[in-house]
Amino acid sequence: MKKIAIITCILLFSLLLFSEDVITLNLIEAFSSPYRTPTLKNIIQIFETLNPGVKINVISPPYETAYQKINLMISTEQPLDIVEIGDWNLSALAAMGKLEDLSSYIDSWHEKDDMIEGVLEAAKTYQDIPYLLPHGVFVKALFYRPDILEKYGFKSYPKTMPEMYDTAKKLTESGKNQYGFDFRGKGYPTAFIDIVLTSFFDDIDPNNMYLTTSGEIIFEDPRAIEGLNFYVSLYKDTAPKDSINWGWDEQINAFVSGITPLLFQDPDTTGMLNEMLEPGQYKTAPIPLGVSEKIYPTFGFVGWGIPTYSEHKDLAWKFIKFVSSAEINGYWSKSYGALPILKSVYTYDSYFSSDIFEGWTKMFEDSEHYQFTQYPLDNENWGKWNEFQEKTMQQVLLGKLSVESCLKEWADFWKKAGIK
Amino acid sequence: MKKRKFIFFMLLPTFLLILFIIFYPTISGVLLSFKNYSLFNFKNIEWIGFDNFKEIFSDPFYGNIIWNTVKWVVFSVFFQLILGFILALLMKEPFKGRGIYAGFVFYPWAISGFAIGLSWSWLLNGQFGVINDILMKIGFINEGINFLSDPSLAMFSVILVNVWYGIPFFAIMILASLQTVPDSLYDAAEIDGAGYFTKLFHITIPYIKPTLINTILLRTIWIMNFPDIIYGMTRGGPAGSTEILSVKMINTVFYESDYSKAAAHGVVIVSILFIYTIMYLRLTSKQEFSL
Numbered sequence: 001m002k003k004i005a006i007i008t009c010i011l012l013f014s015l016l017l018f019s020e021d022v023i024t025l026n027l028i029e030a031f032s033s034p035y036r037t038p039t040l041k042n043i044i045q046i047f048e049t050l051n052p053g054v055k056i057n058v059i060s061p062p063y064e065t066a067y068q069k070i071n072l073m074i075s076t077e078q079p080l081d082i083v084e085i086g087d088w089n090l091s092a093l094a095a096m097g098k099l100e101d102l103s104s105y106i107d108s109w110h111e112k113d114d115m116i117e118g119v120l121e122a123a124k125t126y127q128d129i130p131y132l133l134p135h136g137v138f139v140k141a142l143f144y145r146p147d148i149l150e151k152y153g154f155k156s157y158p159k160t161m162p163e164m165y166d167t168a169k170k171l172t173e174s175g176k177n178q179y180g181f182d183f184r185g186k187g188y189p190t191a192f193i194d195i196v197l198t199s200f201f202d203d204i205d206p207n208n209m210y211l212t213t214s215g216e217i218i219f220e221d222p223r224a225i226e227g228l229n230f231y232v233s234l235y236k237d238t239a240p241k242d243s244i245n246w247g248w249d250e251q252i253n254a255f256v257s258g259i260t261p262l263l264f265q266d267p268d269t270t271g272m273l274n275e276m277l278e279p280g281q282y283k284t285a286p287i288p289l290g291v292s293e294k295i296y297p298t299f300g301f302v303g304w305g306i307p308t309y310s311e312h313k314d315l316a317w318k319f320i321k322f323v324s325s326a327e328i329n330g331y332w333s334k335s336y337g338a339l340p341i342l343k344s345v346y347t348y349d350s351y352f353s354s355d356i357f358e359g360w361t362k363m364f365e366d367s368e369h370y371q372f373t374q375y376p377l378d379n380e381n382w383g384k385w386n387e388f389q390e391k392t393m394q395q396v397l398l399g400k401l402s403v404e405s406c407l408k409e410w411a412d413f414w415k416k417a418g419i420k
Numbered sequence: 421m422k423k424r425k426f427i428f429f430m431l432l433p434t435f436l437l438i439l440f441i442i443f444y445p446t447i448s449g450v451l452l453s454f455k456n457y458s459l460f461n462f463k464n465i466e467w468i469g470f471d472n473f474k475e476i477f478s479d480p481f482y483g484n485i486i487w488n489t490v491k492w493v494v495f496s497v498f499f500q501l502i503l504g505f506i507l508a509l510l511m512k513e514p515f516k517g518r519g520i521y522a523g524f525v526f527y528p529w530a531i532s533g534f535a536i537g538l539s540w541s542w543l544l545n546g547q548f549g550v551i552n553d554i555l556m557k558i559g560f561i562n563e564g565i566n567f568l569s570d571p572s573l574a575m576f577s578v579i580l581v582n583v584w585y586g587i588p589f590f591a592i593m594i595l596a597s598l599q600t601v602p603d604s605l606y607d608a609a610e611i612d613g614a615g616y617f618t619k620l621f622h623i624t625i626p627y628i629k630p631t632l633i634n635t636i637l638l639r640t641i642w643i644m645n646f647p648d649i650i651y652g653m654t655r656g657g658p659a660g661s662t663e664i665l666s667v668k669m670i671n672t673v674f675y676e677s678d679y680s681k682a683a684a685h686g687v688v689i690v691s692i693l694f695i696y697t698i699m700y701l702r703l704t705s706k707q708e709f710s711l
Contacts, residue, residue, distance in 0.1 A: 242546025
């Protein structure tokens with residue numbers, strides 16, 4: 001017994017004597033998924049190999065509750081060094097005063113000039129300060145199934161909203177369980193509703209999607225009635241009725257199974273579609289233009305930030321910089337599906353100029369028709385708005401609320417929220 | 421006196437533990453409902469009185485949420501009780517393979533409510549749901565039924581799944597209680613010429629009445645506080661047609677990040693349950709059953 005005790009003491013002592021000091025960084029991700037988390041872990045492994053003595057501990061809460069977990073962990077100053085922040089919770093986190101201003105880090109980063117235009121500006125949502133460095137950009141595009149369109153005699157994808165409606169309507173044969181459009185009814189359908197509605201406008205404020213350039217709330221404009229009526233027709237005439245209750249999973253399922261061959265989605269959908277469909281079975285196209293010949297997409301983004309109370313800020317930035325470097329950002333974007341944040345990635349990897357990315361390439365090249373705008377993300381009613389808009393929109397689709405009354409409620413909501 | 425002191429000190433740890441794990445969070449939750457603790461407001465938290473309550477009661481959807489909650493609780497408890505009772509009566513009589521059969525019957529109770537909600541949302545999907553597929557193959561329908569997207573069917577669907585989920589609990593509780601009814605009572609009743617239903621209403625039910633009362637009370641509280649199935653299946657939609665109080669509370673946290681308002685919803689739920697419990701116990705304690 002005595003011998004064992006002595007040997008144990010010697011072992012422990014030598015372990016303490018010869019062990020290196022290991023710094024552990026705690027990283028929390030917001031968008032964990034079976035496709036993305038392994039990629040992040042691979043990147044971390046490379047970083048750890050290149051930086052001996054640094055370990056990164058990944059916290060991956062379930063996607064549905066991730067924002068809440070992050071918000072609570074930061075508000076209670078739980079040990080975190082790198083935090084994933086989405087555009088929709090950035091302002092709330094920044095308002096807490098617990099996110100590090102990354103200006104000085106970004107200024108000294110040699111790859112900053114390679115960033116695609118507008119991304120960093122978009123990330124300065126709160127008080128014009130970059131509290132995060134985006135690692136991926138999200139812009140909606142039109143996904144389509146050429147095999148199914150061809151079967152119905154369409155040689156190309158629809159280029160305008162009215163054309164999309166006609167195409168979708170011709171594809172719809174409910175008796176055969178065949179529909180035209182992949183509709184988003186629940187789980188943040190905001191961007192989907194607003195892209196369709198604003199396609200009837202030609203004067204949307206580039207700084208606020210809910211205002212015209214003359215400062216009027218769009219929901220009080222007669223063009224909004226046309227836009228919302230069009231949206232209702234799209235649902236009633238071309239989409240499965242059940243899709244009023246569909247989120248991302250159901251949308252993807254219907255697209256993959258061919259029930260609905262037209263879909264508005266973000267680039268992260270490509271990761272899953274590449275696994276589930278054969279090459280060439282799906283392609284992307286620009287979002288169809290509105291009657292105004294314009295369309296107003298928004299830049300969604302996700303990035304890494306550093307909590308102000310982190311004890312290893314410089315090391316955390318070293319990791320963020322590493323993830324955002326051209327090689328790693330390319331690998332990350334390719335396997336995950338977001339659009340890369342660096343211009344050079346688009347040129348050195350042909351994947352980003354393939355058919356799969358045609359929709360975004362064309363939209364980025366045509367700034368006259370595709371005018372990027374922003375949501376009032378810094379308004380504290382933003383979270384409330386998503387639930388309210390989803391519920392009231394569903395009422396309209398079910399015929400329980402008129403388009404006019406709905407728009408009045410939306411206008412009142414934003415007036416009360418003080419966007420004007 | 422010494423004995424009293426001894427008892428006091430022996431009970432003290434339990435008392436402190438209960439105080440800490442039950443009363444502290446409850447009181448803290450109630451206090452939270454009178455503040456403006458939201459994600460956008462961590463720097464300026466203050467006492468705002470009844471503002472959160474005023475806001476939730478002025479929600480135009482609130483009446484609908486209360487009505488949905490009533491439907492959800494009443495129909496779920498009623499059908500779980502009736503079907504659980506029938507199941508328990510069937511399970512009471514010994515038969516070959518009863519153990520294996522019981523395992524199958526009781527298994528829904530072992531699965532998480534949220535997982536059940538998600539699974540059933542796929543089973544009942546209007547386009548690629550298994551239920552619709554079966555109904556179509558047997559020629560019962562020509563087109564898929566929109567169980568979860570048709571507001572007139574959505575509430576029925578979530579209650580149906582909740583009933584399926586909750587039957588085993590009633591069955592287990594009632595079965596355990598049925599096994600305590602002395603056979604001598606049934607023997608005596610049979611000698612007097614009592615039939616099946618006479619025995620059921622005059623012996624079985626009065627005998628297991630305390631179990632029934634407690635189980636109904638417990639299940640009512642649980643079902644009212646049980647958003648998992650609805651959240652997994654519809655998140656309260658479409659257009660709020662399946663939104664109950666506990667789902668609203670979750671939506672307030674998830675969408676709005678307004679913890680104080682969510683706490684106010686919680687206070688409303690607790691208040692309703694408190695009133696219900698008092699009324700229910702008063703009502704049931706007044707009724708006398710005699711064998």
